[in-house]
Amino acid sequence: MDKIPILHLGNFLLVTIQVDMHDRLALTLQDDLTTQVVSHRARGVLIDISALDIVDSFIGRMLANIASMSRILDAETVVVGMQPSVAITLVELGLSLPGIRTALNVDRGMKLLQDTQASEVPTLGSREIT
């Protein structure tokens, strides 16, 4: 498998990582997601890592990159489903993933993205003129 599928759900992109990724695959995912945020005008990216046994510094950096690039492109990223053993190891490794929003599972992650969108103040461009 040379690509990780990206699902489109309304305004959001949904990715479930289910394979032990080699580095190239991680980079491809990063590029694909960034491209699709723009092409689908996505407002949120949800990444489910519940099937990942480990997150090393490379995958950690990929997650951080996706979050920063999406933010620049006006989309929020939420990483969900991290296993407790992975969280413990990450912190000991020295990665605290600053700037990445997390949620316990897909449900809560979706809620977080929806709430973020709902609470946004309408911008000038989208305000109705009465």
Place this chain on the structure above:
Amino acid sequence: MAVEKSHKLALGSQDDVVLVRQAVRSAAIEIGLNLIDQTKVVTAASELARNTVVHGGGGMAFVETLRETARLGLRLTFEDTGPGIANLELAMKDGYTTGGGLGLGLGGAKRLSSEFEIDSRPGEGTRVTITRWKG
């Protein structure tokens, strides 16, 4: 201390890093490490295997099961014949990188292991050995 089992794997590409992770995982399960310790040792192996491929230009990984009186352990060795590390002290520091990464590989792998040893000579290569004891 006796080596009960030894497994040798070539590290030439990123796909080999994945294979090393899987070999370390099954060895860790075999000696009965708990899930957290399994995760730590596999993560450390991933960092070091990547170093061997990216910085060392490829090399070998050894996965060994150790028995010492009553305890079991896992010893992992990563060696390459690459350019070596000129300044070991600097290379061990968090945040220092020459490869464009996060610079957490060596320091992180050390924190995730019970024992850590590194031997590197400029122009000759690098060998890193980590051990994780059960319990």
